[in-house]
Amino acid sequence: MALPDAQVGRTRCAFWVLEVLLFFLLCLSSGLCNARVRGVGRSRQHANRREHRGAEERWFTQRLDHFNGADGRIWKQRYFVNAQFYRSGGPVFLMVGGEGPANPAWMQQGTWLEYARKLGALCFLLEHRFYGQSRPTEDLSTANLRYLSSRQALADLAHFRSVTAAEQGLSDSKWVAFGGSYPGSLAAWFRLKYPHLVHASVATSAPVYATVNFPEYLEVVRRSLAAENPECPLLVKQASDTLYQRLKDPKLYDNITADFSLCAKLHIQTEMDVAYFLETLAGNFMDVVQYNEDNREFEGVVGTNITIKVLCGVMADTSLGDPYNRYAAVARLMLKTFSQKCLDVNYTTYMMEMTNTSWSSPASGGGRQWVYQTCTEFGFYQSTDSPNQPFSGFPLQYYLKQCADIYDPSLNESTLAQAVLQTNEYYGGYDIRTTRIVFPNGSIDPWHALGITQDISNNLPAVFIKGTAHCANMYPARDQDPLQLILARDHVFLLLQNWLRE
Ligand SMILES: *[C@@H]1O[C@H](CO)[C@@H](O)[C@H](O)[C@H]1NC(C)=O
Ligand SMILES: *[C@@H]1O[C@H](CO)[C@@H](O)[C@H](O)[C@H]1NC(C)=O
Ligand SMILES: *[C@@H]1O[C@H](CO)[C@@H](O)[C@H](O)[C@H]1NC(C)=O
Ligand SMILES: *[C@@H]1O[C@H](CO)[C@@H](O)[C@H](O)[C@H]1NC(C)=O
Ligand SMILES: *[C@@H]1O[C@H](CO)[C@@H](O)[C@H](O)[C@H]1NC(C)=O
Ligand SMILES: CC(=O)N[C@H]1CO[C@H](CO)[C@@H](O)[C@@H]1O
Numbered sequence: 001m002a003l004p005d006a007q008v009g010r011t012r013c014a015f016w017v018l019e020v021l022l023f024f025l026l027c028l029s030s031g032l033c034n035a036r037v038r039g040v041g042r043s044r045q046h047a048n049r050r051e052h053r054g055a056e057e058r059w060f061t062q063r064l065d066h067f068n069g070a071d072g073r074i075w076k077q078r079y080f081v082n083a084q085f086y087r088s089g090g091p092v093f094l095m096v097g098g099e100g101p102a103n104p105a106w107m108q109q110g111t112w113l114e115y116a117r118k119l120g121a122l123c124f125l126l127e128h129r130f131y132g133q134s135r136p137t138e139d140l141s142t143a144n145l146r147y148l149s150s151r152q153a154l155a156d157l158a159h160f161r162s163v164t165a166a167e168q169g170l171s172d173s174k175w176v177a178f179g180g181s182y183p184g185s186l187a188a189w190f191r192l193k194y195p196h197l198v199h200a201s202v203a204t205s206a207p208v209y210a211t212v213n214f215p216e217y218l219e220v221v222r223r224s225l226a227a228e229n230p231e232c233p234l235l236v237k238q239a240s241d242t243l244y245q246r247l248k249d250p251k252l253y254d255n256i257t258a259d260f261s262l263c264a265k266l267h268i269q270t271e272m273d274v275a276y277f278l279e280t281l282a283g284n285f286m287d288v289v290q291y292n293e294d295n296r297e298f299e300g301v302v303g304t305n306i307t308i309k310v311l312c313g314v315m316a317d318t319s320l321g322d323p324y325n326r327y328a329a330v331a332r333l334m335l336k337t338f339s340q341k342c343l344d345v346n347y348t349t350y351m352m353e354m355t356n357t358s359w360s361s362p363a364s365g366g367g368r369q370w371v372y373q374t375c376t377e378f379g380f381y382q383s384t385d386s387p388n389q390p391f392s393g394f395p396l397q398y399y400l401k402q403c404a405d406i407y408d409p410s411l412n413e414s415t416l417a418q419a420v421l422q423t424n425e426y427y428g429g430y431d432i433r434t435t436r437i438v439f440p441n442g443s444i445d446p447w448h449a450l451g452i453t454q455d456i457s458n459n460l461p462a463v464f465i466k467g468t469a470h471c472a473n474m475y476p477a478r479d480q481d482p483l484q485l486i487l488a489r490d491h492v493f494l495l496l497q498n499w500l501r502e
Contacts, residue, residue, distance in 0.1 A: 055080040055107035055125075060163070062129070064136050064147055066155035075136040077156060078127040082107045087120030091174045091199070091500055092165075095125040096157065096190065098183035099370040101132030111477070111489055112178050112202070115496060122170070126160055128153055128183070130369045140357045140364060142407045145372045151426070153186060158194045174500055180204035184439075189427050192434045200436035200499040202492055207450035209430050210423040212379035212416050213396045214450070217286075218389035224289045225312060225390070232312035236285065237390035239315070239327030240278065244392040246324075247274055259328040261335055263342035272401065276347040278393035281327070284334045285311060285391075286382065304337050354406045368406070375403035375411050379420050380450070435459035436499045438492055461495065463488050 057078055064073040080102065093116055095106055106112075106125055116123050127134040130148045137144035157177070165171040177198050179187035184206030191201040225232040246252045253266040260281070268274055288311055311330055320326045335343055353363045354371065361368070374380050381399035384391045396413075403411040440463040455461045477489065 055082060055104040057104070057133075060126075060160055062136070062156050062159060066152055066159070075129075075134075077129060077134045077160070078102065078132060079160070080104050080107045080125040082113070082116075082123040085113070085116040085120060086122040089173070090120030090122065091176055092170050093121045093123045094157070094161065094175060094177050094198075095123070096177055096179035096183040096186045097126055097128040097131065097134075098179065098181060098186070099128065099131055099373070100366040102127035102134075111492075114477070114489075115493055118493070119496065119500065121176070122173075124160075124164070126157060128186075129156055131366050135359060139359060140361075140368055142357075142372075144357075145369065145407070148369055148372060150186060150189065150373070150377060150423075154190055154193055157186070157190050158197055161194075161197045174199035176496065176500075177201040178204075179206070181206065185427075188432060188437050188439070191437050192427065192432055195434060200438075200496065202438050202440070202496070204440045206439060207378075207380065208427065208432060209450045210378045210380070210420045211450065212381065212413070212420050213383055213385060214380050215383050215386035215389065216450075217382040218282075218384060218391055219386055221286055221289045222389045224308060225285070228308045228312045229316060232315050233390040235315040235323045235326065237392075239323040240282065240390060240392045242322075242324040243281070243327065244274075244278065247277070247393075259325070260331050261342045263344040264346070270347075272398065273347045275394040275398035276350065277345050278391065279398070280343075280345045281331055282384075282391040282394070284330055306334065306337055351405060354402075371402065372407060374399075375407060375416060376419055377423050379416060432456065432460070436502075438463055438495050440488055440492060463491050 057080055059076040060079055061074050062077045063071070064075055065071040093112060095112060102125055104125070107123065113123065115121065129136050129152060130140070130145070136147055161175055165173070165175070175198050177187040177190045178201070179185070181204070184203040185208050187201040188203035188206055188208060191198045222233040225236065243256070246256060247268060250268070253268070256262070257264075257266045266277075268277075288306055289308060310333075314320065314330050314333060315323065315326050317326060317329075320329045331343060335341070353361060354368055356363060356368075358364065381396055383396045383399060384394050385396055400411075400413050400416065403416065435457070436459055438461050477486070
C-alpha cells in the first residue's frame with residue numbers, strides 16, 4: 001500500500017515495482033515510472049522478488065560525487081543488459097532507472113523492446129543511485145543523502161554511457177534514452193545536458209517542471225472522476241468534508257474506526273495524524289486514477305481490477321448509505337482487493353520508518369530517498385490547497401513539516417522554494433531547449449499537469465494519448481488497448497526511426 005511518496009509526491013509508473021503492495025497501490029517503484037509511494041512505512045518491501053529473473057545483473061563503478069574532483073570515493077551501480085535484438089551498427093537504448101529498485105522485467109517486456117527488435121538495438125537498464133541495490137553509501141543518513149540528486153544521477157548516466165561505449169566499441173552508435181515519470185524527466189534532461197552522448201529521448205509522462213505545491217494533481221483527479229460521472233467528484237467531496245468534520249469529535253472515533261476497518265482505535269493527537277489519515281484515504285482515488293486500466297499483466301505491477309468506473313460506481317450506490325458511508329465502502333473494497341484485514345494508519349509508525357536510515361528498513365525501498373528528493377529538488381506536493389478538487393485536510397504544510405521531521409529541521413518552505421527555483425533554472429522547466437525528445441502523455445494521468453503537453457517544436461513533439469493514465473505507452477501492447485494508445489506507440493516508433501537516420 002501505500003508507499004511514501006504519496007505522502008510526499010507520488011510519481012512512478014507502476015512498473016518498476018517489485019514490491020508488493022500492501023494496500024492501496026503501492027508501487028514502490030522500481031524504477032522507471034514510479035508511482036506514488038505512500039506510507040512507506042506501511043508498505044512491506046519484498047523487493048527484489050523477481051530481481052534476477054531473466055536478465056543478468058552487472059555492476060559498474062561510479063564516483064560518489066561527480067562534482068568534486070577531490071573526492072575519490074567510488075561505489076558500484078547495478079545495471080542489466082539485453083543483447084538479443086542487437087544488430088551490429090544498431091542503436092543503443094538506455095532505460096533510465098528511477099525512484100525504486102530497477103525492475104529487470106523491463107529487459108523482457110515493454111514497448112521499448114518492440115522498438116529494439118525492429119531497430120536492432122542493444123538495451124541497457126541502469127538503476128538509479130540510492131535505489132534498489134545501487135547503494136553508494138553505508139546507510140541513508142541525511143548526511144549521505146546529500147549525494148542523491150537528479151544531477152548526480154545524470155552524471156552517472158553520462159559516465160556509464162561514455163565508458164560502456166568506449167569498452168564495447170559503441171562510441172559511434174546512436175544512444176537513445178527512455179524513461180517514464182521521474183525517469184522520463186531524467187531521459188529528457190540527459191539529452192538536454194549531454195547532447196553529445198544522447199541522440200534522442202523518449203520521455204513518457206515526465207514532470208519536467210518542479211513546483212513546491214502541486215494541488216493541480218488533485219484537480220486532474222477531479223476531472224478524471226468527473227469524466228466517468230459528473231456526480232462522482234461531488235459525492236467524494238461531500239464524503240471527505242463529512243469525515244473531516246467528524247474527526248473533530250472524539251466521540252465519533254469508535255464509529256470511524258469501525259467504518260474504515262482501522263487496525264487500532266483511531267487516536268488523533270496532532271494535525272499530522274489527521275492529515276495522514278485523510279491523505280491515506282484520498283490515496284485510494286489518487287492511485288486508481290493514476291494507474292487506471294494500466295497494463296495489469298505486466299510483470300511486477302500490482303494488478304487490480306479496480307478502475308475509476310468501479311470507484312465511482314461505489315460512490316453512486318445509494319444502497320450503501322450516505323456519501324460518507326460509500327467513501328468508507330471504497331476504503332473497505334481496497335482492503336479486500338489487497339487482502340488486508342484492516343487499515344493500518346499510524347503517522348508515528350510512518351515517521352519511525354521514514355527516519356530509519358538503515359538499508360534494511362522498510363522505507364529503504366525508495367520512500368525515504370524519494371521523499372528526500374522532493375524535499376530538496378522537486379516539491380511535487382499533492383496538497384488539497386485548491387478549491388477545485390474534492391478532498392480535504394492535507395495542505396502543503398503537512399508535506400513541508402515531513403521534510404523537517406524526517407531529514408533536517410532546517411528544511412522549510414523557503415529552502416525548498418529556492419531549491420525548486422534552481423531546479424527549473426538548471427533544466428529549463430517547460431522551456432526545455434534541445435531537439436529530438438518525444439513527450440508522450442496520458443489525458444487522465446494527473447502528472448500531465450507538469451509535463452510537456454504541446455509540441456514545443458518539430459523536434460520536441462508531444463504525443464497525446466486520450467483516455468490513458470500514467471506511462472501507458474511503455475507497457476507491452478494488449479489486445480484491448482485503445483486505438484489512441486496503439487497510434488501513440490506507432491508515432492513514437494516513426495519518430496525514432498526518423499531521428500536515427502539523422
Ligand atoms: C455510531 O455508532 C453507533 C453504534 O454503532 C450508532 O448507533 C450511531 O448512529 C453511529 N453514529 C454515527 C454518526 O454514525
Ligand atoms: C501508533 O504507533 C505508536 C508507536 O508504535 C503507538 O505508540 C501508538 O499508540 C499508535 N497509535 C495508534 C492510534 O494506534
Ligand atoms: C475483481 O476480481 C475479483 C477476482 O477475480 C472478483 O471477485 C471481483 O468481483 C472483481 N471486482 C470488480 C469490482 O470487478
Ligand atoms: C531500522 O529498521 C531495521 C530493519 O527493520 C531495524 O532492525 C532497526 O531496528 C531499525 N532502526 C531503528 C532505529 O528503528
Ligand atoms: C528556513 O530555514 C533557514 C535555515 O535553513 C532559515 O534561515 C530561514 O529563516 C527559515 N525560513 C523560514 C520561513 O522559516
Ligand atoms: C492531458 C494532456 O495534457 N494532453 C496533452 C498531451 O499532448 C498533446 C499534444 O500532442 C496535447 O494536445 C494534449 O493536451
